[in-house]
Amino acid sequence: MIIVMKAHAEPQEIEAVVQRVEEMGYKVHLSRGEARTIVGVIGADEHLIQNGTFEVMEGVERTLRVMQPYKLASRDFSEVDTVINVNGVPIGSTKIAVMAGPCSVESREMIIETARIVKEAGATVLRGGAFKPRTSPYSFQGLGEQGLQFLAEARELTGLPVITEVMSAEDVPLVGEYTDIFQVGARNTQNYSLLKALGKQNKPVFLKRGISGTIQELLMSAEYILSGGNMNVMVCERGIRTYETATRNTFDINAVPLLKELTHLPVVADPAHGTGMWQLVAPIAKAAVAAGADAIMVEVHPDPSHAWSDGAQSLTPERFKRLMGDLRLVAQAVGREI
Amino acid sequence: MIIVMKAHAEPQEIEAVVQRVEEMGYKVHLSRGEARTIVGVIGADEHLIQNGTFEVMEGVERTLRVMQPYKLASRDFSEVDTVINVNGVPIGSTKIAVMAGPCSVESREMIIETARIVKEAGATVLRGGAFKPRTSPYSFQGLGEQGLQFLAEARELTGLPVITEVMSAEDVPLVGEYTDIFQVGARNTQNYSLLKALGKQNKPVFLKRGISGTIQELLMSAEYILSGGNMNVMVCERGIRTYETATRNTFDINAVPLLKELTHLPVVADPAHGTGMWQLVAPIAKAAVAAGADAIMVEVHPDPSHAWSDGAQSLTPERFKRLMGDLRLVAQAVGREI
Amino acid sequence: MIIVMKAHAEPQEIEAVVQRVEEMGYKVHLSRGEARTIVGVIGADEHLIQNGTFEVMEGVERTLRVMQPYKLASRDFSEVDTVINVNGVPIGSTKIAVMAGPCSVESREMIIETARIVKEAGATVLRGGAFKPRTSPYSFQGLGEQGLQFLAEARELTGLPVITEVMSAEDVPLVGEYTDIFQVGARNTQNYSLLKALGKQNKPVFLKRGISGTIQELLMSAEYILSGGNMNVMVCERGIRTYETATRNTFDINAVPLLKELTHLPVVADPAHGTGMWQLVAPIAKAAVAAGADAIMVEVHPDPSHAWSDGAQSLTPERFKRLMGDLRLVAQAVGREI
């Protein structure tokens, strides 16, 4: 960390900062420029220094971190890509995983039918929500445990591993009985009670970026799970909130290659939430694969106009099938396969 | 709700939309313009229609809501301002409430000392965090239940009611044993498990706007609590995330008078998180009162440079005292008192 | 346009709105719902109604536009894609155009060398700035007319048409003497004096989206040029400003397929400004082609670390050559060619 002192900082103010640094167990490297003095904080554990520690001291103008505030999630920790094995399906390898299924599990028949459709088209993981975070208390909130049972049944019949959302720490044991991957939604990326509970599980975690989360915050949230002992985390770009209202969210395509540079964890793309419009799902899915995503998650519904949630961004079975064909070509063009 | 059809929508597409509306129990009002047909959905329960229901149908261009998607939180529900009584301290009346105290409860002595300081300066509620949501897993996470006990002790000694954060549904009973007001932080504004649990409590809830939450989403989250049966909710503007990095957040001053127009719930301003810099806390607190806020929350620490969290935005006791004096003048200028 | 009246709007307030609509030459379609009255404005020229016309009237809650506020830029105006012919190079056809060259023209030798390099690698248009909009008055501001002359010389020697930026209406004649395409930068997207001047030219215009411009505003700015009589406009996604600071801008990949849906004009992608980091230029260029872009603009410099501007986002000749190879494969995968 680097501490920039104000132009006219008093000697005793500089001294106080130096003392505070040493008191915390770090070494000091002082640099007196023509205009300002700069205090370098030397030590391998910069990520342990809390934000704001020095900003509050007299004479300090601002501070700058030299190292990333996360450790286990970083490329410094592992240069080799993490590959997560989900019941035989690798996530993070050259083979791109495709997670597909309805936004919500609506009934036994519906989830089984959709599971068969997406498997036939080439999907490798079945998605489906049983606990649904909804903006309105008046909206359908999910089938709960019954939804989980239907999902498990669809897994039995198709062999596809399943992923479903868990919304709170207390639901972790229940959801863990049924799911193969825990999904953490965008509204819970910084639900630290939940992240800590997942850090103690041994099933993989699919962690979505917050609605307006930075890439750094996403990796800090991953760090919560990793530092708890669960090293099977994949991170997901799902669109961020910007001033643009023509789409529901702005899919941050930059995040895909940048995450690949910053972390060894697999990177998933969610073009359905990233756009909010089914018409854009296919082009953005192709773009994400071209940019280096390790996996794609899409919403497929047998009859989107009657979906109980997120119909507007769900693909029909036919559109999903066409997309799978297109994705295979793009994957090949960038040296991968589906 | 209004459904705008595409310029060249087919008659059978329009018919399908009309049928779907009627199937849902609403009446239809059809308007054929020169360029487009518009389907009006008539019914008092527009807030029950889920987003995306019609967008997914063939021939539909977009839909527009006529009414707000919340009901109990709206001015339609109550034109009279809600005044919440917290152990004799009114929140939402012409008397502006001031909630002050440290970011975190750090020790018994520290919270008692701070409680005395803020009481003497004129604060009416004591704040202090025992469960802390921290971006980094390596940062101080709060004293937990012990912190709650210290807070309760400070209340005994000073008579100030206390407010403290609750981070998950499972902690609601424990926190409820000690606190007078449940605080929901910006990362939990859409933690629906938590909101539902708070809807069943009868102590007041202080609900912060999400880091990038819209005003509408804030009121929808309030609606979760209200529709659960707990009508004592106050909403808090605490700065939003924007592209500007010169301050930690952008305090959305517009939200203060706009919330007063949209809802009957008391509106609180948090200039500490809204700026992230103690230098800006006083001017923004004054601005918030001038704009119509019903209460102010500020962070006060006996020694901010040794604070365990948020030191950079905490006021010293002396600065807080000066602010209280200034706030009284501004309150009077806008016809209120402190 | 639809005008939503307040819940308790008085009959005379509704009457006043109806009169104002009719006074402006539109027909009225009145719809009285259970909660609110809605005034429909019927007429083909909705784009002529100014924002705010009705919001200011007593009893009005808000208004909603039914039609896009642009006309000539819309798909309603032309369902067929516009293909612009620049000295034999088509832009907007199945063949993807590649515009490459340095950020700034730095010297005669440098631009000629770069032109030869990019041509050999397969670029079809040469870019290079002579007038540079720089945030700092102390930064290099471009070679001006001399830069234009060097560019023209590079065109003579390589046969590549050239594109260069024009920063103000008064420079249009001068720049027009040399360039084949007028480039309007992100800071000038709403420089209406400039747009009006370009509307009277017959050379093509390359219009960048504003730094925080909406897709609608971009098309409104295109409308300024089109309505002036110049129908050869291409629009460019170049990244938008968001809260994320890990990259210089957030490349809005959604804008590529959405623009293709909303307008008949060619859509260009600029991954250099869209990311600000050369490491991300190649993956984002591939993503943009996968998502349907008609052309790509990239910055190539023989020695980026000595570039006078934008070195950090410029490709070396070698990296550009490799990118061209990769782009060809992705283009084929989506049924196009380079």
Next chain:
Amino acid sequence: MIIVMKAHAEPQEIEAVVQRVEEMGYKVHLSRGEARTIVGVIGADEHLIQNGTFEVMEGVERTLRVMQPYKLASRDFSEVDTVINVNGVPIGSTKIAVMAGPCSVESREMIIETARIVKEAGATVLRGGAFKPRTSPYSFQGLGEQGLQFLAEARELTGLPVITEVMSAEDVPLVGEYTDIFQVGARNTQNYSLLKALGKQNKPVFLKRGISGTIQELLMSAEYILSGGNMNVMVCERGIRTYETATRNTFDINAVPLLKELTHLPVVADPAHGTGMWQLVAPIAKAAVAAGADAIMVEVHPDPSHAWSDGAQSLTPERFKRLMGDLRLVAQAVGREI
């Protein structure tokens, strides 16, 4: 400037960076931490180093500026507040200036009537647009020179100095014949041709923050004018673009006290554009004064519902009069006067 090298940067990469720094005429201060080497760039002219100069070099992770990139606009340059004298009206003193008038000059009668109204209510400067930047080419574009003549006539009759917008460098001489203050609008904050032209004028310049401009960029744009020789610049907060759509813009109240800290130039607040709703103009104007603004600009129209532009955010004469009374009380509460 501080250059942070990558964790595994090679010695020759560090050497190359050191050489480049020295080649540019700066001194080097090298600091080898446990994890990374840091290269300090020593020299008073850090603002002359272009962004991206070092980021592009091998082994460099990122760079951090120590000093602000502006100089003449900074508090380092002048600790004393600049007070601009406009025909006897001071701007930047303890007396708060109020600039009021219609968005557009619509006719001779209208501007004279409005001038009389605002003068009587206590305004000290008359505003009115003759050249209007409009999003749509189909909207009213202003009366042009005739509008300027009407403004000048209103000045004659009332004695109020006038402010009006100039949209391009070529219009500077014409506008300068009539106006007392040149106004630069939010879409032209980075129109460098215009800023350079204004740097050569000796009449004061009113510079609005860009629609999504940072505070730093605003001061950099001021620096263009100041470095051209015109030291009479005032900067204006007018709301920024964020994700929130409940208001037209988000008024960045934080910018008011922060600008006062960073610059000696007078700071103006524009609550009309900052909110877009007349209902919010009064509370936000009061908030801006409470937060330390030196001047307020508001839009007043004799009949807002028939305004040719921006009616929705214009005050009626009566509302303006009431606001002036309220503002006087708030100004007194913070030790100023109106």
